[in-house]
Amino acid sequence: AQTVTQSQPEMSVQEAETVTLSCTYDTSESDYYLFWYKQPPSRQMILVIRQEAYKQQNATENRFSVNFQKAAKSFSLKISDSQLGDAAMYFCAYLSINAGNMLTFGGGTRLMVKP
Amino acid sequence: DADVTQTPRNRITKTGKRIMLECSQTKGHDRMYWYRQDPGLGLRLIYYSFDVKDINKGEISDGYSVSRQAQAKFSLSLESAIPNQTALYFCATSDFGQGAVDTQYFGPGTRLTVL
Numbered sequence: 201a202q203t204v205t206q207s208q209p210e211m212s213v214q215e216a217e218t219v220t221l222s223c224t225y226d227t228s229e230s231d232y233y234l235f236w237y238k239q240p241p242s243r244q245m246i247l248v249i250r251q252e253a254y255k256q257q258n259a260t261e262n263r264f265s266v267n268f269q270k271a272a273k274s275f276s277l278k279i280s281d282s283q284l285g286d287a288a289m290y291f292c293a294y295l296s297i298n299a300g301n302m303l304t305f306g307g308g309t310r311l312m313v314k315p
Numbered sequence: 316d317a318d319v320t321q322t323p324r325n326r327i328t329k330t331g332k333r334i335m336l337e338c339s340q341t342k343g344h345d346r347m348y349w350y351r352q353d354p355g356l357g358l359r360l361i362y363y364s365f366d367v368k369d370i371n372k373g374e375i376s377d378g379y380s381v382s383r384q385a386q387a388k389f390s391l392s393l394e395s396a397i398p399n400q401t402a403l404y405f406c407a408t409s410d411f412g413q414g415a416v417d418t419q420y421f422g423p424g425t426r427l428t429v430l
Contacts, residue, residue, distance in 0.1 A: 204357075233417065233418075235418070237421075242423075243403060243423070243424050243426075244421065244423050244424070245358075245405060245407075245421035245424075246421075247418060247420070250418055291357050291358070293357075295417060295419075297417075301346070301363075301409070301417050302360055302363065302373065302374075303348075303350075303358070303360065303419060305357025305358045305359070306357055307355070307356055307357050308355070308356070308357055
């Protein structure tokens, strides 16, 4: 079974600065997908960014980008020009194609943004 | 209108009661999922369905049952609720179309409290 580890329970960043959230995973599969989801106080799970494992190019979505290191099984999220609205829980998730397309989530990182 | 809706949004019930949580989607997706989130943790998969006739157990299915009434509707039941089923419950949908990333989109969640 796959496991996803987020080693930073909490992070803080100054508004307009850059922050990187860490995620590592354990798998024996070669093809899979990785995601970052944001959960603000409203508790809605919002897709931030996604990465296909077969793609070497790192995904980017506006101020959000990832550093995908397949050999190291690492998938970090970089948030540039942090905004107050970025404050939330962030979850890293692994999708196994071979296991019924099930998502396995990490424990989450709480991001605080200081004005 | 929201693509994935859940009813009720909040529910308080007593031990031993039967509870049904409902999920509806207008995205036209074939795949639907039920997850549970406990405080400070990521989501864990309870059940998933790839079409109306295909229902599968997830990581933590004990104490739960599901019904896929139509492509757009997927219900989760707690036959006899117990306090450790107090949690936030999420429904999600996905469409693993050809060439598409199997991205799951989440409903707003149902907060269930079992006294």
